[in-house]
Amino acid sequence: MAATIKDVARACGVHVSTVSRTFSAPHLVNPATRSRVLAAADDLGYRPNRAARALTTGRTFNMGLIVADISNPFFPPLIKAAQAQARGRDYHVFVADTDEDPRVEEELIRTFTKQVDGVLLCSPRLSNKMIERLAEDVPFVVINRRIKGMPAVLMNVAQGAKLALDHLAGLGHRRIALVSGPIGSWTSNEMQGVAAEAQGLDLVFFGPNQPTEAGGLAVAPEVAACGASAVLAYNDLVALGLIEGLSAMEIGVPDQISVIGFDDILPGRLNRPKLTTVAMPAVAAGRMAVDLLLQSGGEGATVTLDTALIVRESTGRAQT
Amino acid sequence: MAATIKDVARACGVHVSTVSRTFSAPHLVNPATRSRVLAAADDLGYRPNRAARALTTGRTFNMGLIVADISNPFFPPLIKAAQAQARGRDYHVFVADTDEDPRVEEELIRTFTKQVDGVLLCSPRLSNKMIERLAEDVPFVVINRRIKGMPAVLMNVAQGAKLALDHLAGLGHRRIALVSGPIGSWTSNEMQGVAAEAQGLDLVFFGPNQPTEAGGLAVAPEVAACGASAVLAYNDLVALGLIEGLSAMEIGVPDQISVIGFDDILPGRLNRPKLTTVAMPAVAAGRMAVDLLLQSGGEGATVTLDTALIVRESTGRAQT
DNA sequence: TTTGATCTGGCAACCGTTTGCAAGGGAGGG
């Protein structure tokens, strides 16, 4: 149905290889011929078949982007940034969602192999070992996870957690609950690591939890019961669920308990009280990841992006 | 690097065509041979190259999904549903975001052509005419738009708008503002159509607007000034922006103005006041669209899904 | 034993593009 390279070649009495070169190596063809070919191609509405091209060149000009959960408002800005950046380099991004399931994640990676030139693996739930094994088949850039020898875009969660803890300590909080995320989350481990080193604070850990509103809602009673006056949540969604759960128990935020999230997503800004949070540089991360994938011949450059504490309304002085 | 069909064939002393058939037409090969091939394939980690397969069969087992804005929380559930449904049919969904820009939308469709077996076009901003033209190159299923002869999944916006208007009328509201969406939105037109026919109501139209929180924020002053006691917003994001804008002007919702949105997204549920809204069947739509694309030989079946009014806290009695 | 139907698996062409190789032609230098 659609015009192929042959149709174009026939249309202007030239060999297919000339047509091919007109597009992929224009300097090798005579300007006059080139414009004839271009005209014919335009006339027939010819567009090179990328799949066929991929077959010989081994390059698809596609990249995969795997995220744990598109519904989490944290991801869309990152996805958009990656797509925009990729488009500027004549690449396409195919987004897929794992539903937080490592098995689905593995399956998706496997099917992406050979369909894309590389995969952006965002907040993976797979083990390092498994990721390393899969990396033999397709180049990766990992976002939010440090794996030796593999290019990565990291967000400085440790720094953010420290900022958050300092902020809470400054408000007079001593006993602080740490509501972590799912198993396999590097971010969650980083947070716990920083917290464990915190001086003079009395920390209570809760986890693992689903990284969603539901997860926050579910731990709310335990958190309320543990006697902490402040909570550091795995992400904003969890923080929001927590606030929801606490307020259902007539516990006011920030009057009785202060809550800090991570990410800085839209619903947090819209919420009452507006959520205090550690902003993650999602847009920059999406862009960087694309660049890293395209430039890295596979060597493991690592970029770490800074985070920032955004103080809004969900944190306040500790009651004395 | 990766094993090809030839490697497998060599490994078990059989012709490539036999290996090929083992996967694509198992009944044509002897069970004994088949298991030998399967074993060898498994051993070598062989996975058929989908691009190569697409070259001969013309089927890629991929489908595209184009949305106006992944950041809008309305889309992710639809996307997830589509992906899940597609995965069950051995298909993959490549998601792309147009940033509400018709030109980007067209470009994306053009590049999807030949890379996918069909495209799910969700809330397009392109003109009907353009969509019809592009449909010559790749099968479409359109979501949230009615185009003659083209398969479509529609949400019953008219019904939802009617429900919402009745609800407001029942609460004693007479003068109602209608805050519409962007140009080219079918949904927006449907809403306006219903509103125009409403009996006994005094309607004030505002539009076009960006379908985002910012859009709502921007019209808030005008809406406040127009003397309406209730607002029907294009979607929840606009409604949320509106509430934000109104409360910045010290206008209480629902005490002084009632607000209804469309979609039923998460931030609306989390908001204070919780948003009254017309729920759109996004999950069902995603699923249906995939099925329609896969079954339709291109003929234009149309599915219309019902909407439902969810009354929460952002609507109340009109002040007398 | 012959016949024919049914399985099974090899052969080779083809899908649309790229690319190394080589040939023809024109131009410039000697």
Add this chain to the structure above:
DNA sequence: CCCTCCCTTGCAAACGGTTGCCAGATCAAA
């Protein structure tokens, strides 16, 4: 005027599969 050299283009072999066609083998029925 001849010899290089470069520019331009054609030729053909890949890339990794699929599939129509054909031939040999197997087996049951006659």
